[in-house]
Amino acid sequence: NLRQLGRDHLDLVYLRRMNQDSIAEHFGALAELREAGLVRHLGISAIQPRHLTEALEIAPVVSVQNRYAVDAPDPRADELLRMCGERGIAFVPYYAVAGQGGERGAAGTRNDDEILAVARAHGVSPAAIRTAWTLHRGPHVLAVPGTGNPDHLTENVAAGALRLGQEELERLDALHTQDV
């Protein structure tokens, strides 16, 4: 990768967990690359809270990237988001726009009435509300909405400046914590 990119180091490399019970072996290998100066920072992805604890015993973690969306209740992801906030680690949700659609993209997404109502009130798209909600979960939350559409890109960047009211957040939070 370094030769292909013409770099002497990579700034951030994620370990994407592929359902392993323990990430120690793979994360340990990346930690060695970090020690050797080839990687500056390490992140981990698709993990459970216990994997963050496991990784932190091996090397510093600057970022956790996990599936997380307003309409995808997931207490373990909430716990992870909280753990990251307490430790000064960035939490980066993926499929925040696609939601239940996941890898099928936004075409597979159903926007609940709560999302539609808040979007109407701000005159923005449901996608923008989905992104804004994740950013309201804490100052350590970053957004990586994916798009191949320049208009959507503009909307997604603007979503970073949206400010949701307390009542709106309560409606959206209720959607996130509903029984699955």
Ligand SMILES: NC(=O)c1ccc[n+]([C@@H]2O[C@H](COP(=O)([O-])OP(=O)(O)OC[C@H]3O[C@@H](n4cnc5c(N)ncnc54)[C@H](OP(=O)(O)O)[C@@H]3O)[C@@H](O)[C@H]2O)c1
């Ligand atoms: N760590 C991991 O294991 C993992 C797994 C999956 C994804 N990711 C990363 O997470 C990021 C996001 O993933 P993703 O792109 O698959 O999911 P996503 O951002 O939740 O959703 C993308 C879908 O939403 C649509 N969309 C985006 N902005 C929109 C807007 N403003 N209005 C309407 N539709 C909009 C896109 O269609 P258009 O192109 O038509 O806008 C596309 O169908 C990517 O960087 C990806 O690499 C990481």
